[in-house]
Amino acid sequence: MxxxxxxxxxxxxxxxxxxxxxxxxxxxxxxxxxxxxxxxxxxxxxxxxxxxxxxxxxxxxxxxxxxxxxxxxxxxxxxxxxxxxxxxxxxxxxxxxxxxxxxxxxxxxxxxxxxxxxxxxxxxxxxxxxxxxxxxxxxxxxxxxxxxxxxxxxxxxxxxxxxxxxxxxxxxxxxxxxxxxxxxxxxxxxxxxxxxxxxxxxxxxxxxxxxxxxxxxxxxxxxxxxxxxxxxxxxxxxxxxxxxxxxxxxxxxxxxxxxxxxxxxxxxxxxxxxxYQGEKMSKSIGNIITPAQMLEQARPLVIRYYLGQAHYRSVLDYRPTSLEEAKVAVERVETFLGQTLALHREDAQVPQAFAEAMDDDLNIPKALAVLHERVKAGNGLLAADQEPAQEAAEVYAMVKVLGLLELMNLGGHGAGASGSAQEEKALASIMDSLLLMRDQARQAKDWAKADQIRDALAEAGITVRDSASGSSWSLLD
Ligand SMILES: [Zn+2]
The missing domain is CATH 3.40.50.620 (HUPs)
Structure with missing residues (x-):
């Protein structure tokens, strides 16, 4: 290296x-x-x-x-x-x-x-x-x-x-x-x-x-x-x-x-x-964007992702749609991590291709391409009811070294993160107890009750996914 x-x-x-x-x-x-x-x-x-x-x-x-x-x-x-x-x-x-x-x-x-x-x-x-x-x-x-x-x-x-x-x-x-x-x-x-x-x-x-x-x-x-x-x-x-x-x-x-x-x-x-839309930001033109203004429009996670996604040497051109695009991209990663909580490992290493990109004059755009490719592969496995063990561990490691992890709401699973912190906490707590009840029903082979809980959650717009490491949930888009 x-x-x-x-x-x-x-x-x-x-x-x-x-x-x-x-x-x-x-x-x-x-x-x-x-x-x-x-x-x-x-x-x-x-x-x-x-x-x-x-x-x-x-x-x-x-x-x-x-x-x-x-x-x-x-x-x-x-x-x-x-x-x-x-x-x-x-x-x-x-x-x-x-x-x-x-x-x-x-x-x-x-x-x-x-x-x-x-x-x-x-x-x-x-x-x-x-x-x-x-x-x-x-x-x-x-x-x-x-x-x-x-x-x-x-x-x-x-x-x-x-x-x-x-x-x-x-x-x-x-x-x-x-x-x-x-x-x-x-x-x-x-x-x-x-x-x-x-x-x-x-x-x-x-x-x-x-x-x-x-x-x-x-x-x-x-x-x-x-x-x-x-x-x-x-x-x-x-x-x-x-x-x-x-x-x-x-x-x-x-x-x-x-x-x-x-x-x-x-x-x-x-x-x-x-x-700002192709023009240098300056006080005299009056096109200054402050972090406080950005924080009114988007979560800190989205802003950090947005400001940090370009190569550090390039000009970053802010446009009104920029934050929306960043939100979609980073919340896809967040949702995947939220669905694979049990697979994260603190000692996980980033993929070789990611490391090579970062070593090469901090080539973050290239590194982010590796991140999104791993998320896509992991989602493919989830859709096929397989466990994306390696993908989840690697995505976790990449997000951590990029400084995004602490800004993610993995309990709220991304899509739910637009609510208030209090709502998210309440939802996470209700979901923990419902998933526990459903697990207990499954262990007791009470399939009717387990399915009843799953169906009730689906009606509320929540999907439950089962894997060898346990159940996870996410809000439907
Ligand atoms: Zn100086």
Whole structure:
């Protein structure tokens, strides 16, 4: 078994050779918690959750770090316009840190709803100011950074001092636009970007820290380099994030970490974005879809399946019918698993073809084709009154490693899952007792009574299926 991933830096698929055998250390850029997430954010979380689960299945000890950018210009601006109840319950301007934490929790709930496992560590930028000082000082000492020429308190990365600048996105410095993150008068070159941002008039006192270069706050790119280094070491395996972060964010992370003398990431993995009917989702167009809106339309199972079914590098194009199609596909799998409960085994292995697809740059579409093919074969056996022992075990293993299992309602057997949790529980409980009564009748060879129960259930739209491992039931479509 050899895992292969597409590395954006070299633009090629390469064998995955970890820095330390048996370990996989991954950093991916998390949210700037300025507002509620849209599904593009959640897709990124889902992709790296799928990757992490697969590496774990393949025996790697995974350390996954996802940062929270809890201070930046937009957070400060949004907090000025946000009013929330204060200590006394009166509406007052929400402090930036309160707004950041409020939206961090909204992100957390969206991830949790879709069974995106929490990362190993989730560092916040504001908790790592000393690490950022150390990195900035190191860059200054090595001749790759300098305090602003205009005394603003900014510190910039000196792009022209680093000949490899542009290597991640294969651009020439001469072709690049200026970095629009500060007054260019303080810079040696307009493309230099801020590592540290001097405090400005009108900003809250709590939004800046004393530093050797004056009061200020961290630049966005620097945070990620400092936190990745702290939690994963100077050289680690995979750096990920959405495709829109490649430039300037990831290019700058790479430049400042390498210029500081660190190896940084061996692989760069970028997930594709989510479009809305062929158009890029954006606040200005007003076509943003949020996880909360999706959760009004479909179960978490359906949303996770939908967002996770495409290849991670492709664009996912959301259309109003998308969730309906995903629902039909994933509930077919759920119904099959619900009908074969007694055949699931915790130690079951995924089929070879599924594993090969996942090893090959996380080819989920190909892996899902194997999943659906096994479900179809299993349903064929059920229809012929045979026990799909191998199919059920394999489907169970695949669904588990895809992170779908915990979102399935195997007691409610899929088709019944549109009811409330309370209704489903009541139905499952009634069905348990009815099937027990029917089993007892069959054991007592009271066929008339057993058939009576079966017929009554059929009238209620419920089919009962018997196999060597016991009886199961499902709602008729
Ligand atoms: Zn980052």
């Amino acid at each position: 050899t895992l292969r991933f597409y590395d954006s830096a070299s633009a090629s698929v390469r064998n995955f050779v970890p820095v330390t055998p048996g370990q996989a250390r991954i950093y991916y850029c998390g949210a700037t918690v300025q507002g509620a997430p849209h599904i593009g954010h959640v897709r990124s979380g889902l992709v790296f959750d799928q990757l992490s689960r697969w590496l774990t299945y393949r025996g790697y000890r995974v350390t996954l770090v996802r940062n929270v950018t809890d201070i930046d210009d937009k957070i400060l601006a949004n907090s000025e316009a946000s009013f929330q109840p204060d200590f006394a319950g009166e509406l007052s301007q929400e402090p930036w840190w309160a707004l950041a934490y409020r939206f961090e929790q909204v992100f957390g709930r969206a991830y949790a709803a879709l069974n995106i496992a929490p990362p190993t560590y989730e560092p916040r930028a504001t908790g790592h100011i000393p690490e950022m000082f150390a990195l900035i000082q190191r860059l200054i000492d090595r001749g790759h950074a300098y305090p602003a020429l205009d005394g603003s308190g900014d510190v910039y990365f000196d792009v022209l001092s680093w000949p490899a600048y542009g290597e991640l996105t294969r651009q020439q410095v001469a072709d690049m636009q200026e970095a629009p993150d500060a007054d260019p008068r303080g810079k040696r070159d307009p493309r230099d970007f801020a590592l540290w941002k001097g405090a400005k008039d009108g900003e809250p006192e709590s939004a800046s820290w004393d530093s050797p270069w004056g009061r200020g706050r961290p630049g966005w790119h620097l945070e990620c380099s400092a936190m990745a280094g702290k939690y994963l070491g100077e050289t680690f395996d995979i750096h990920g994030g959405g495709l829109d972060l490649r430039f300037p964010h990831h290019e700058n992370e790479l430049a400042q970490s390498r210029a500081a003398g660190f190896g940084f990431a061996n692989f760069w993995m970028h997930n594709g974005l989510v479009n």
